[in-house]
Amino acid sequence: MSDVKRINVVKIGGNVIDNPEALERFVCDFAKMSAPKILIHGGGKLATRLSEKLEIPTRMIEGRRVTDSETLDIVTMVYAGLVNKQIVAKLQAVGCNAIGLSGADANSVPAVRRSPVPVDFGFVGDIDATKINTGFIAALLNAGITPVFCAITHDAKGSLLNSNADSVASSVAVASTAIAPVYMHFCFEKIGVMRDVDDETSLIREILPKTYIRLRDAGVVSKGMIPKIDNAFSAVEAGVKSVIIKHSDNLLSDIGTVIRL
Amino acid sequence: MSDVKRINVVKIGGNVIDNPEALERFVCDFAKMSAPKILIHGGGKLATRLSEKLEIPTRMIEGRRVTDSETLDIVTMVYAGLVNKQIVAKLQAVGCNAIGLSGADANSVPAVRRSPVPVDFGFVGDIDATKINTGFIAALLNAGITPVFCAITHDAKGSLLNSNADSVASSVAVASTAIAPVYMHFCFEKIGVMRDVDDETSLIREILPKTYIRLRDAGVVSKGMIPKIDNAFSAVEAGVKSVIIKHSDNLLSDIGTVIRL
Numbered sequence: 001m002s003d004v005k006r007i008n009v010v011k012i013g014g015n016v017i018d019n020p021e022a023l024e025r026f027v028c029d030f031a032k033m034s035a036p037k038i039l040i041h042g043g044g045k046l047a048t049r050l051s052e053k054l055e056i057p058t059r060m061i062e063g064r065r066v067t068d069s070e071t072l073d074i075v076t077m078v079y080a081g082l083v084n085k086q087i088v089a090k091l092q093a094v095g096c097n098a099i100g101l102s103g104a105d106a107n108s109v110p111a112v113r114r115s116p117v118p119v120d121f122g123f124v125g126d127i128d129a130t131k132i133n134t135g136f137i138a139a140l141l142n143a144g145i146t147p148v149f150c151a152i153t154h155d156a157k158g159s160l161l162n163s164n165a166d167s168v169a170s171s172v173a174v175a176s177t178a179i180a181p182v183y184m185h186f187c188f189e190k191i192g193v194m195r196d197v198d199d200e201t202s203l204i205r206e207i208l209p210k211t212y213i214r215l216r217d218a219g220v221v222s223k224g225m226i227p228k229i230d231n232a233f234s235a236v237e238a239g240v241k242s243v244i245i246k247h248s249d250n251l252l253s254d255i256g257t258v259i260r261l
Numbered sequence: 262m263s264d265v266k267r268i269n270v271v272k273i274g275g276n277v278i279d280n281p282e283a284l285e286r287f288v289c290d291f292a293k294m295s296a297p298k299i300l301i302h303g304g305g306k307l308a309t310r311l312s313e314k315l316e317i318p319t320r321m322i323e324g325r326r327v328t329d330s331e332t333l334d335i336v337t338m339v340y341a342g343l344v345n346k347q348i349v350a351k352l353q354a355v356g357c358n359a360i361g362l363s364g365a366d367a368n369s370v371p372a373v374r375r376s377p378v379p380v381d382f383g384f385v386g387d388i389d390a391t392k393i394n395t396g397f398i399a400a401l402l403n404a405g406i407t408p409v410f411c412a413i414t415h416d417a418k419g420s421l422l423n424s425n426a427d428s429v430a431s432s433v434a435v436a437s438t439a440i441a442p443v444y445m446h447f448c449f450e451k452i453g454v455m456r457d458v459d460d461e462t463s464l465i466r467e468i469l470p471k472t473y474i475r476l477r478d479a480g481v482v483s484k485g486m487i488p489k490i491d492n493a494f495s496a497v498e499a500g501v502k503s504v505i506i507k508h509s510d511n512l513l514s515d516i517g518t519v520i521r522l
Binding site: 053054073076077078079080081082084085086088089090092093094097098099100101102104105106107136139143145152154156157158159160 | 314315334337338339340341342343345346347349350351353354355358359360361362363365366367368397400404406413415417418419420421
């Protein structure tokens, strides 16, 4: 099916998107990274700022934002439109033949609208990695084209959906293991998982399942990191070779926290 | 290079985009149309409404809108984001495997920023049909995927550009003649070119170069239609088999004005 020998799947978060200089550096590094590769990006604060300017109220339930119809339009405009196309244009300028995709495009990432019971979060889509269109992704990679996914998906019944960018990234990574061995890079604003978040020398270079249990039990891993690490372990358990959690400036270096089995 | 025998290239204007019922009907008809096919869509009034809500002033020079940086962001959000992805999601729901594209995606439609001399219209891109990535378009069509283009292009130097949707449509159609014979359908809110715009029985079924000269000289063709017909003749002169100007409700019928050599 494929000439592809190894796939790098990279996720960048909103902090990189919101910082033009960091984004510029990241784009140049990503272009230099060995292909085949796939980028998944979060949204950043622009959608929130746009909602505020348009005076669309933000509804929160249990601390989580509800994606009503107006909010879905905003995130579609910002994530699938502005952010996605700006990243693609920047990548094209530095020699990376990128293509921007929502999950609706070529039915690449179908999702299921989350049940309104017990809590209706609106147009939120959960992804099943087995439904991802890996044939299409493989064809792009074989043609030397780099997919750039935003976190907008669709229900295949005509509605767009807002998905979690980390979940899109893990699902795309897991699905791509059907094409070739996959290595994931979760880029954010820290150099990785640290014993002391204020001390970069306390970086933990590797977390295996047994060390993760010890770190959690000892309270070393901060609460905010737990979903990221859990997500990483789900990915490696589903076949991804390794996940490295790293600073977006360190994309091309091996400084970070490697999560593997 | 290609198994494709005939390509239908369809353009829909802003009037269809702005009318949810007309868009729904059009999407269902377009899905039924024989493939391979390509859709190009205009923007509609949503970008103007969004600019107004955000109090971004519209600058006009010689009756034409200037695309400054803020306006470029707006049209990118609306055309490449909301409108494009909504159309793609609707097409997916009715069995058409669509993919939404800006010109930056896979460098499909590169453009050149219009010279700021004598008039600086801002981030406006002119297209050269010979630069269009026909290899990529052919690969999609051969894979049974239907490209859906918005009129956002890029300069291949990192900047997105705002292009004219009619020009994107003609350029894509002309470039696609390298793949297979191309038939264009320009859909708008009238049934075609009429001798009397208020009388549908006065529809002109066919315009050839010599009859066009007569119609223009006699003042039969209204001013607003002249750029559309000129554009259609440029396309057929560059190798498109025929262009039919028709109502968006008549996509699957042959009612309309055929422009050919």
